[in-house]
Amino acid sequence: MTTENNPQTNNPSPQITPTPLPRKAKQDRAPENDPGLWRMGRKSFFSFSAWLAFFGFIGISTIGSLRMMFPRILFEPSKKFKVGLPEEFLIGEVSEKFIDKGVWIIREQGGFYALIAICTHLGCAPRWLPTENKFKCACHGSGYYKNGINFEGPTPRPLERAAIGLADNGELEVDLSLKFKYELGDWVKEDSFYNYVA
C-alpha cells in the first residue's frame, strides 16, 4: 500500500480501506437507499415510456382486432317465431311446415313438442320418413323414433327439444334458443311440452 497510488488523499497515515468520497448529488439520481419502483434515471424513464407506448399500442390494437371478429348484428333468422294456432295441427302428425327454420312440430294426444332438426351425432339435418315412422339422418345413418329417441346409427343421444308455448295472440310459439335434452332430464320441464287437449 503506497500513498502515491492514492491521489485522493494526502494523508500521511493512510487507512487500509479508504472511506469513499460522498457521491456527487445529481438531479436524475434517486436517493441511495430508495428501493422503490421510481429508482429510474431520466433516460431509462424515456426508454420505459417508449416501450410502454409501443406495447400498449400493440396490445390495444390486438384486443380491438379480436373484438372486431365478434359481429354485433347477426343477419340470421330469429330464434323465436310463431308457428300457427294449435287447431291447425293434427294429432299424431309430424309437421314439417317449419323445417326451413330447423324444427318439427309434433302433436300428441296430450299436447305439443318441438324437435330440433339437428342430428345429435355430428349436426347434419335428418329427414322425417312418414312411411317408416322415423327420423333418418343422411350423413351417417342415425335414426330416431317419432318422440326423438335414438334407436339406430352412430348417434349417442336423442334429438333435442326446443321450447314451445302459447303466444299472446293464441298461436303456438317456438324458441330455438331454449333447448331441452332428454339425457339431462329436461323433457319433464316446463316449456319442453305444451299441454293441449282440444
Place this chain on the structure above:
Amino acid sequence: MISPMQKFRESEVYKSIFRHKYDDTQRNRALQIVDNVFLHLHPVRIPRHATNVGFTWGMGGITFLLFLILTLTGVILMFYYRPTAQYAYEDMKYLMNDVAFGPFVRNMHRWAAHLMVITVMLHMFRVFLTGSYKPPRQFNWVIGVILLVLTFLLSFTGYLLPWDQLSIWAVTVGTNMARATPLLGHDGPFGLELGMKIDNDIRFVLLGGTQVGPPTLLRFYVGHCIFLPLIASIFMVVHFWRIRKDGGISGPDTTKKTF
C-alpha cells in the same frame, strides 16, 4: 471475335444483375446458390446420401412444389370467384362449364390439394422412419407439425368455397367440433363456467354467426386465400432454413464405425 452472348455477359446490365461468372467452377456453383435470394435457403453443398430418393422420397420438395402449384392455380381461380352466398356457387358452375380451361385449372387446384395432404403425411412418415426428428432437429419437427395443421386448415377452408350442399354440411359437421373446445366452446369442459354461449364462443368467431352462413363463406375465403397461406409461407421459410442450420438432411451416423 467475341460472340454476342459473350458481349452480353460482359455488359454493364448483365453484370449488375449477376454478380458472379458463369464458369463451371466450385466457387461459381456455390455463388449461384449463395447470391440468389430464392436459392440461398438451400445448402450450398449437400451430402451424397441426400440425393438418394430411396432415403428422402422427395416428399418435402414435392409438397412445396404442390404448394406453389396451388398458389398459382388459386390466384387464377380468384379471377372468376366471388365469395358471397349469392354468387359463389354460380361462379363455381361458370368456371366448370363456360370458362376456357376453367375445369382444368380448378381440377388442378383440387387434385394438388388432395395430393398435398397425402405428401405432407408421407413426408412426416419418412422423417419418422429415418429418425430425423431426433436432436438437433427436434424443433424442425415442431414446425413441421404446425405446417401439417396449416395444410389441414387450408384444405378445410377450401372445402367450403364451392358453397354446395356437400361443402356446407361438411363444414357444419367440422365446425360443430369447435363447440366442444375446452374453455372456449359453449359445449366444452368449463365452457359454461367461463360464460361461453352459442353467440360468443370460438365457433362463433370461426363462423361469424351461430350457423354456417354468408359470413362463414367470407371468413373461410379470406382465411383460405390470404391468412393461412401467409402464415404457412412464413413457417415454410423457417422450416427450410432450419434444415440447413440443423446440419442438412439427416443421414447415416458417419461417426460410428459400424457403417
